[in-house]
Amino acid sequence: MLQTNTRMATSDRGSLARRGVLVISAVLTLVGAFWIGRSFLVDGKLHFGNPTPEGLGLLDDDMPDPEPRQVRAEVTRVRGNPVVRAGDKCEFLIERRQRERDGFYCNAQVVCGGRLLFGGPDRGFFACKLFDDARRDVVGTDPSTTSADKDAAFHINTREGVMRIWDDERGELGEFNVEAEILSIQ
Secondary structure: OOOHHHHHHHHHHHHHHHHHHHHHHHHHHHHHHHHHHHHOOOOOOOOOOOOOOOEEEEEEHHOOOOEEEEEEEEEHHHHHHOOOOOEEEEEEEEEEEEEEEOEEEEOOOEEEEEEEEEOOOOOEEEEEEOOOOOOOEEEEEEEOOOHHHHEEEEEEEEEOOEEEEEEEEOOOOOOOEEEEEEEEEE
């Protein structure tokens, strides 16, 4: 009889431990789902993909960015649809665009070899960090291609001297991947 009671007590403890693990897992799942869902809220509005110009205003009461960065680069590698060639030059401005509230996004209309590779009307927005040192560096990324946000994906890091633009088959120029070396930023 004593062995039976011991087995029952051990079984009850194991069952209780399993239930505790399930409850903790359920709570952690709900907390994780809350934080993931909250990441889609920007300025109190639900957003998927890149920000759009709706709700984005220019700095200083719709005045142009007083000091946009002028970037020059040279294409070093092209894969996919040959929209540009290695050696083609890229020139474009990176402008800061303020959100309705705190914070800002950058906008660029990247032209390489005479072809618009990133940007377009109401496009070309990306999350960025601007450095106000003497070099005026920019680090930023738009990881979404045309199928997700209506323009190519873009990455720039002037501190490391690199830029990359890529798109999927739904883009106006088809699927491509262009890498470039930053020559200067002013």
